[in-house]
Amino acid sequence: MSDIPSSVATRPLRATGSVLRNRVAGCIGHAIEWFDFSIYANFAIFFGPQLFPATDQRSALLAAFGVYAIGFVMRPAGGWLLGAIADRHGRRTALAISVTLMALGSLLLAVLPPYAAIGLAAPVVATLARLLQGLSVGGEFAAACSFLAETAPPNQRGFHGSFLFFGTGLGLIAASGIAWLLTTVLTHAQMAAFGWRIPFLIGALGGLFGYWLRTRVEETEAFRRTAGRRTARKGSVRVLFTQYAKPTWTLVGTSVLGAFAFYLFIVYVPVYAIHRSGAAPATAYAASTLSLIVFTAVQPLFGRLSDRFGRRPQLIVMAAAYTLFLYPVVLSVGDTFWSIAWVELFGIVLYALYTAIAPALMAELFGAEIRSLGIGLPFNLVVAVLGGTTPYLMTWLQGRQQENLFLLYVCAGSAVSLLTYILMKETRGIALDAQEPRA
Template sequence: MEQTLSSAVGDVKNARSVLRSRFAGCVGHAIEWFDFSIYANLAIFFSGQLFPGDSKEVKLLAAFGVYAFGFIMRPLGGWLLGVLADRHGRRAALSLSVQLMALGSLLLAIVPTYDRIGFAAPVIATIARLLQGLSTGGEFAAAISFLGETAPSDKRGLHGSFLFFGTGIGLMCASGIVWLLNGSLSHDQMIAYGWRIPFVIGAISGVFAWWLRQRVAETAIFEEARADGKRTMGSVRELFTKHRKPVFTLFGIGICGTFAFYLFGVYVPVYAIQRTGASPSTAYAAGSFALAIYTLMHPFFGMLSDRVGRRPQMLVFAGFYTLFLYPVVLSVQPTFWSIAGIEIFGLVLYALFSSIIPAVLSELFETEIRTVGIGLPINLVIAAFGGTTPFLMTWLQSIHHDNYFLIYVSVGSFITLVTIWRMKETNGCSLID
């Protein structure tokens, strides 16, 4: 009787620990992505305040150039924070990443305008984006390792889905706040000071996320690996000499996922405004609506993958993007339902992928190399294909050839489709070496 009671108490404590971990991971990741994405959402307003140029288009290109430049730090963040996570624990890396993100948001919130301090304004904005790029590069991989290692092996898809569930909440809040501000403030007020408000919110929220992450325990799988005294923990040399196959698999599957996130999760409202003249209020309302649907799909798709496997969902995602992305995006009109429909097409398909990619990536690598193994390669892909998305789309729109970018994305989707077709199913594999 005492043994049964003790076991029941242990189960309750373990359940509470898992729930606390999921909450900290989900909320912390939501705040991370709120902070990171509001830059792209607000660039159309602050570009004229912080950057020099002869026209609005030149200033917006400069703002998105800094957005892309910030992605240079993502591979460095994946490497440095990945090594930190593999050698000193997932929690340490997650706490540091959210501090860096909050600092970047604070700098953007208080930076004086170009008219007041000249070229120091874009320099400060660039430093802020570099800090945020470093943060995001380390956050993604550490969060995946943390979620994968604390999930039951038969429910890794469901538990891993909370990562991008948090991402969806962050993106939805970013889009929603920009929409609310556009509805509450005039265009001149948005340009004068309204764009700073979300950055202030992001900086304050980052402190809360840090507090949450300080309260969670380290993963048992990591503690076991560290106790075994493995000497290669976090070794980049080991990663590229003994783990080349999963690295190249990650490169291949990451291309379409990266395009999908930055095209549909961040840029489509700006694209609709620039291409069709849609009002910012309409575009961001449609984006927020689609992001809400995207977010809610994650637990369902995560559970589905635990039953049918990871590969079928990813094949549907990459296949539909390869065939239909080009005509769907070019059909955009300046109405709520047109923009929302295109966003829902892209984001629901992407949810098939993003809901399970944390499980897939955690299943590709061994414990002592897991975080840096995920963080460095995926952030190289994101730096190459993700950070350039808004800049390329804006530039190609300015010369009336935005369809070229959609062809480029379709080719990337086909590469991902072939990679997924050739990879083995990872569902149910053990994370313990």
Template sequence: MTQSEPLSGAADGGTATRGTGRARTSHPSPAPPRSSVRQLAAASVGNAAEWYDWYAYSFLAVYFADQIFPKGSGDSLVPLLSTFAVFAVGFFMRPVGGLLMGAVADRRGRRAALTVTILLMGAGSLLLALTPTYAAAGILAPVVLVVARLVQGLSVGGEFAASTTFLVESAGPGRRGLFSSFQYVSTTIGQLLASGTAALLAHLLTEGQMGDWGWRVPFLVGALISLAGFWIRQGAHETHEVPGKASERPAALEALRRHPRQSLLICGITAGGTLAYYTWTTYLPTYAQMNAGISKGDALAVGTISLAFFAALQPLGGLLSDRVGRKPLLIGFAVGFAALAVPLLHAISSSFASLLLVQCAGMVLLTGYTSIAAAVNAEVFPARVRAAGIGFPYSLTVALFGGTAPYLGTWFKDAGHPGAFPWYVAGLCLVSACVYVILPETAKRPLDGAG
């Protein structure tokens, strides 16, 4: 099997060496997957389950906040603020999950890590469903909530590391971009399922019923979906040949220690993309309500429509990147946002049509990043440390720039400078554009460690 040299240039197992013209491997690569559909299903269903559980928390927080956290000094916002503080804590567990589960994927195999992450997410969801109220258990109630969210954050951070490598390594020649696109297809489906389930229950139940017990139902459903994902993943084909001797397996921090340049590249690749993603898919409805006066109902409806549109775009972006390369799409995304983020966000008015047009236009640009992010990240690192190499810097960057986007947007508004946030988005995308320009084109290179 002929392999091209990864960006690292290191002579790890499964990594090509310079000047030889031939690849040198320590261990044979695994046989090609028997079923591409099964591989895609194993990664996508599990990923959708992960993100269903992750987003269900934010959609349901308004219903369970005052049951878990007591109101302080008569301020009715204290429970909700406390609940969203726990949401943020989950974000900052993601780098830990990326490092730990990435190491599991590199040392024990991708399928082993995917099994652990789906079980962790299911356990976290079940724990949320069974969280006692403050009235019944006192301080134990918020403690259980925090533990459940920490487990979910650990799981989500590990999920990206493991499923990214698994998806891209499962792809046949010339199809890595297409397979990569299903990362965000499944993520978006999970988000839509979470919002749809919450909306359906809110429609069927009274406000009192939702506050008493209805909010627990989606978390129970999430635990069941996680079990289904676990079953599907059991039949998946392992894509990474693990060394037989424990001493030959990579150390947990080997990717950071031996490949610091690649780790920084992941941060630069991700920074603008994650900020644009969380701004356009999560924060934009709130931004439109605060700055343009659009109604909450219209903002949520536009968000749902645009997310469905976004999911449909992903495979098209992946296929295009397999034909023309990764760099044109990445540069198009970053330059597009650098030039258009400010005018697009300023174009939002109180009308349904204006928000829909702005959100869908942003989704088209954003697809240049999201549809191929998994492939680009996987192509940076050699197979030996690919999962851990991606997991930690990616999750850390998401926590720093993606997870803080709603907070910073609101902070700029409160500080009297709402127009500063669009410039912040444009500026960070311009930084990523510089990274994309110097990034080697990897679309046509054989993937290190692929069969």
């Protein structure tokens, strides 16, 4: 008979169970968040004429994407508010709040009467719903990055952090798959009449599950160690931009290309293919779904590689490839499945080199008392300014036959991030507890 007490023997099992529960909470909760957030863009082509006053399809789509961009105004506010809550009251609390706000926004959109029935109240409520969702996503990313990095083994932060965007991928696959399924089984008239409401209702119900899941994980040890420190310093914007100025600006530079890449390749390319190349909606969304499956599958692989070889090499490869090849690749999109899938795969596999390590990289830049705010505020400012305007700007330039100008704009952003990646220090292996305020 073994002399090892049963309580000692079961500790590894408890530790393994705790790590698994944390990964599931971060992954599934983030999947629900991003399913809710992305279905707006996927279904804007159908509900735009229903909720917004317009004289033609393009005007309605522009109005819908205008509200999509307005929602990004709240992302920095979410990064600031929920980031401060995460630093002062815990990562778990902020994560539960974020998924609740997202579900509420989806519910509002699911039951919103059309413009023909309630007039201007329709676009007003739609805007309110997007503001709530923007607030949610802004705070979600920061708290989830902190949570996953702080609960991961020090030499596996890239791998464990990769499950954040693995969850994002699951949510986006579900959103794209729902779009493909509904556009296959329903006619365009049925989609415009009621079909677009179905995914918003699914998202609202999923939010309830996300809340239940996130209230049942333990708070991180890193937060508990800072719980007794002065609250005036924790989650302080002044401390962030003075004592953590260098890592803050580093995060800004690293985020520029990521903001463009997500909304260009994941959100807009299917709509772009439908309008520019005449692709059937079902074809475009099927190609998008395939590319998202690949994007999701490679997250743990790229996270593991970064734990072995470092964060910088992957970032440099991504930015260099975008700078050199993005322009001709995007313009090559056609109306067939593989012509769309090729463009999608080029963009988001390279993007995965960044997303797989972003949670670990960003968490490694800041101390625990300022970590969630340090990630949330600057990152969401970049996303709001650059990413949020991408669908609207692309649609507007496409109408003027000048979409190539936007691609040159993105290439310039790629060059900015490439320079940042070359100049930044490697963060792999840094001790999170050793992070001190910097001048």
